[in-house]
Amino acid sequence: MTNVAQIYALETKFEFLKQLRRPAYAIATLGFPLMFYAFFGLMSGLHNNGMSLATYLLATYGTFGVVGASLFGFGVSVALERGAGWLLLKRASPMPPLAYFTAKLISATAFSALVVSLLFTMGALFGGVHLPALTWLALGGALVVGALPFCAMGLALGYLISPNSAVAVINLINLPMSFVSGLWLPVDVLPPVVQHIAPFMPAYHLGQLALGTIGAGGSQPWYLHVVVLLAFTAAALSAAAFAYRRDEGETYG
Amino acid sequence: MIDSIPVQLTDLSKVYPGGIAAVREVSLSVAPGQTLALLGPNGAGKTTTIRAILGLVRPTLGTVRVFGRDPRDVATRLRIGTMLQIAELPAGLTVREHITLFSAYYPQPLAIEETLRLAALDELADRRSERLSGGQRQRLAFALAICGDPDLLVLDEPTASLDIESRVALWEQIRVLAVRGKTIVFTTHQLAEADALADRIAFISRGSIVADGSPAEIKARAGTRELETAYLTLTKSVTLEVAS
Numbered sequence: 001m002t003n004v005a006q007i008y009a010l011e012t013k014f015e016f017l018k019q020l021r022r023p024a025y026a027i028a029t030l031g032f033p034l035m036f037y038a039f040f041g042l043m044s045g046l047h048n049n050g051m052s053l054a055t056y057l058l059a060t061y062g063t064f065g066v067v068g069a070s071l072f073g074f075g076v077s078v079a080l081e082r083g084a085g086w087l088l089l090k091r092a093s094p095m096p097p098l099a100y101f102t103a104k105l106i107s108a109t110a111f112s113a114l115v116v117s118l119l120f121t122m123g124a125l126f127g128g129v130h131l132p133a134l135t136w137l138a139l140g141g142a143l144v145v146g147a148l149p150f151c152a153m154g155l156a157l158g159y160l161i162s163p164n165s166a167v168a169v170i171n172l173i174n175l176p177m178s179f180v181s182g183l184w185l186p187v188d189v190l191p192p193v194v195q196h197i198a199p200f201m202p203a204y205h206l207g208q209l210a211l212g213t214i215g216a217g218g219s220q221p222w223y224l225h226v227v228v229l230l231a232f233t234a235a236a237l238s239a240a241a242f243a244y245r246r247d248e249g250e251t252y253g
Numbered sequence: 254m255i256d257s258i259p260v261q262l263t264d265l266s267k268v269y270p271g272g273i274a275a276v277r278e279v280s281l282s283v284a285p286g287q288t289l290a291l292l293g294p295n296g297a298g299k300t301t302t303i304r305a306i307l308g309l310v311r312p313t314l315g316t317v318r319v320f321g322r323d324p325r326d327v328a329t330r331l332r333i334g335t336m337l338q339i340a341e342l343p344a345g346l347t348v349r350e351h352i353t354l355f356s357a358y359y360p361q362p363l364a365i366e367e368t369l370r371l372a373a374l375d376e377l378a379d380r381r382s383e384r385l386s387g388g389q390r391q392r393l394a395f396a397l398a399i400c401g402d403p404d405l406l407v408l409d410e411p412t413a414s415l416d417i418e419s420r421v422a423l424w425e426q427i428r429v430l431a432v433r434g435k436t437i438v439f440t441t442h443q444l445a446e447a448d449a450l451a452d453r454i455a456f457i458s459r460g461s462i463v464a465d466g467s468p469a470e471i472k473a474r475a476g477t478r479e480l481e482t483a484y485l486t487l488t489k490s491v492t493l494e495v496a497s
Binding site (some may be wrong): 077 | 307308309326330331333335337338339340341342343344345346350353354355357358359381401471
């Protein structure tokens with residue numbers, strides 16, 4: 001009897017290695033959030049709520065980091081592997097179909113945890129960020145778990161967009177969404193019109209949830225953000241299921 | 254016993270959305286140990302037939318049975334190894350890592366070293382798949398098909414885009430599997446390849462099987478000793494009597 005647990009473990013290990021060895025993914029996912037946080041987050045200054053910017057922006061660049069790891073980890077690799085016919089070979093093989101998606105989920109989550117740990121280290125060492133141990137844990141936990149809706153979004157995009165344009169399209173979605181959601185600059189310093197659009201962005205709600213763990217959230221209660229993110233996850237999974245069926249056309253699911 | 258028949262297609266038809274009939278009423282039974290070539294020009298319906306055998310395409314009409322079962326059953330898939338037309342393998346993994354992963358899907362795979370040897374990849378085991386040449390990549394795809402030691406090999410255009418040297422080398426590797434008693438179904442649009450490898454050829458033209466028999470029978474039926482002439486005769490006259 002084949003050991004199903006072993007298949008899941010190997011699938012996950014090799015998915016993670018594959019992503020780690022792909023400079024376009026590893027460098028972009030880990031490098032950009034760290035670089036942006038170094039440029040903007042480590043400036044000395046105070047947010048208008050009295051908190052140091054380095055602390056405030058740790059939550060928002062953390063959000064930026066996990067959203068990118070999830071969108072690119074799922075979206076680009078699914079689009080590429082689907083386009084090249086690799087997904088079809090996997091489906092013809094005796095691999096349990098869920099192993100493929102589980103591996104990507106765990107791999108993307110591992111990258112999220114990695115980028116969050118690196119940002120925390122940077123903030124603590126160079127940004128003078130001091131937080132109680134439990135607060136570090138709450139912030140890290142909110143970011144890593146909160147990345148899951150964006151894995152679902154990445155999956156949907158992976159089935160909807162062509163392999164050639166995958167990176168460009170995801171950037172075109174991710175970068176404006178990050179700005180509008182207040183992940184680069186605090187949302188309350190953005191122009192009023194942007195502040196009005198922000199609540200329509202899923203990343204805004206994860207950002208607010210993360211800020212809430214360090215006592216810098218907005219006026220909305222935390223559970224509102226959770227409900228919005230859950231609804232968004234359901235919508236993204238429905239879109240993925242629809243796109244999956246469209247992509248497979250008349251073929252078997 | 255029905256479950257000993259590796260592949261059984263009964264009146265298989267596939268009409269794609271838009272009304273294009275890729276395969277029309279194809280019936281085919283492949284015996285254990287047989288090497289069958291599905292031969293035909295591009296667009297004849299070979300790939301659709303292969304995908305139906307693999308449970309990747311839903312038949313519009315008719316049935317597909319692999320070892321007497323639905324090809325989508327995991328129990329069936331455990332007995333099949335396959336090579337599809339793939340643009341590229343995912344970058345980032347070595348030859349050995351790719352083979353290790355696919356071997357894990359099967360209950361009694363070949364030893365990794367044995368797979369490497371059969372696919373002539375021993376010296377490339379630690380090379381990343383994106384750094385392989387076209388021929389080497391094709392051998393890796395072949396390795397992934399055989400690593401599980403399956404009873405049935407389904408190969409879609411296994412030698413497409415290979416140079417002559419690599420093609421002949423892959424033929425040799427496929428023959429080794431045939432000698433080991435594997436049932437092999439492969440597609441090709443090259444006569445020489447069908448003649449060199451198969452003990453049975455099914456000609457497909459415009460979605461139908463227009464002739465079916467050993468290479469010698471095909472030549473006899475078309476009234477020529479040259480397979481090439483037979484090919485042209487057969488693909489042009491769809492009305493030609495269909496062999497049993």
